[in-house]
Amino acid sequence: MxxxxxxxxxxxxxxxxxxxxxxxxxxxxxxxxxxxxxxxxxxxxxxxxxxxxxxxxxxxxxxxxxxxxxxxxxxxxxxxxxxxxxxxxxxxxxxxxxxxxxxxxxxxxxxxxxxxxxTLLRTSAVSALAARFLARDDACVLVMVGAGALAPYLIRAHRFVRPGIERVIIWNRSASKARDLVKRLKEEEEEKEGRNVVFEHVEILDTVLGIGDVVSCATSSHDPIVKGGRLKPGAHLDLVGSFSPTMRECDDDALVRGRVFVDFEPAMAEAGELVGAFERGAISRKDVVGTLVDLASGVKVGRRSLEEITVFKSVGTAxxxxxxxxxxxxxxxxxx
Structure with a gap:
């Protein structure tokens, strides 16, 4: 049709x-x-x-x-x-x-x-809207964790709200998928004029976590991939992949170090990172500062300093x- x-x-x-x-x-x-x-x-x-x-x-x-x-x-x-x-x-x-x-x-x-x-368009737009309030204005390095269907959408959306991003580093469990995505994005970029963004892939995520101004995760992992201790001061961590209590993209340290926001309230009952952290006593529900609506309406302040680490967890809502x-x-x- x-x-x-x-x-x-x-x-x-x-x-x-x-x-x-x-x-x-x-x-x-x-x-x-x-x-x-x-x-x-x-x-x-x-x-x-x-x-x-x-x-x-x-x-x-x-x-x-x-x-x-x-x-x-x-x-x-x-x-x-x-x-x-x-x-x-x-x-x-x-x-x-x-x-x-x-x-x-x-x-x-x-x-x-x-x-x-x-779903791809609205999920990436939600992450980017949160980053508008939570990522540093001068963010220039985006680390993309995962090279699935959502990854290029997240990259495009984050680049829209942070046009200063000049380097995109992609990691995926399958290195070939990361390489393929880099190739696609390079070809897409060549069709544009006046942009000069470097796209590359790495095989060991830990080697680049420490340079990411924005670290965006879109995986179906059930075990922590992002280690909070490796995030640099001022980083913004965007967690998109998990939507059930058994899924988890980051460790507790990332949540403890960060100032945590969610897209909507159900994330605190559905996201494995948060549910597990609550159960282990790493953080409490009171440590979740607010929602995307709070940020968009100005009820809650987003980033407060250049050194602050921020975390945004989305599970998606109707x-x-x-x-x-x-x-x-x-x-x-x-x-x-």
Whole structure:
């Protein structure tokens, strides 16, 4: 089906290519900044339902519904996600998703959206928006931990909010995947004018953690990869990968050394880094300073000094799916 085509009843289909044009970081990040403070309180998002499909492979099905009580955001959205981490060993996507946007006034289906692309775009935009408040203004080195589907989106989004980034270092358990991503990004960069960013890969992460101004992690690890003791003063640690209590991308030391923020409250019950740290007594829930909405609304201050280490943990919520779906749909309607 062609991008932007309508399905029976007037429902619009937005594929991955359409979404990349409709909600790039340059429009989605400002949209989150302006809309989260006012819309987050009027959106109902039940706790994400997660169903194990095959415990031996950690595969699962996740359902994320949400709806708004505001006439300014007259939508209902439902995202259906499958997570099959072992797919990567077969060269298949580990995450697949579909998103449906409905009218909250009539119940009519408005848009069927590529949920995988929507997730990649909104997840990276959330991380970058947090970095806007938490990363140093003069950040110039980005260490990307993981070279999966989300990695290039995170790199692009972080570069949007910190255009001074001039060196991107990529690490992945499979060195060949890191090399392949570096090659792709170099080719992408060559198509632009006036940019001079160095892309490289390393095989030993510990050798570069200490130079990262921003360290962004997007893995499915169940064991700590980032050692907090290696983070340099002033670093910002962005944790994206884990979404269950058994997953963990950093050790307790990173949380103890850092000033910790989360995207939304559910992260404190779902993120393995936080759940484990609470259980071990490394930090408490009171040590989590605030949420992304707190940062965007100015209720909480972000970075307070050049030497402070900051940590942002996101697990994703239906609120940002709904807002991203809203922007994609309304931008599409305006352009047609």
């Amino acid at each position: 062609a991008a932007g085509a309508t399905i029976g009843g007037g429902c619009t289909y937005l594929d991955a290519s359409s979404l990349r044009s409709l909600i790039p970081p340059s429009s989605l990040i400002p949209h989150f900044l302006s809309s989260l403070p006012s819309h987050a309180p009027v959106v109902t998002s039940p706790v994400r339902q997660s169903f194990p499909i095959d415990p031996s492979t950690s595969s699962s099905l996740l359902l994320m519904p949400s709806w708004s009580s505001s006439l300014l955001l007259p939508y209902i959205g439902v995202k259906m996600v499958t997570s099959f981490p072992h797919n990567t060993s077969f060269g298949l996507p580990g995450i697949s998703a579909s998103y449906v946007l409905f009218s909250s006034s009539t119940g009519a289906a408005l848009a069927a959206i590529d949920g995988t692309e929507l 609120v940002v799916d709904l807002l991203a779906g809203q922007l994609a749909y309304e931008t599409h309607i305006r352009s047609n």
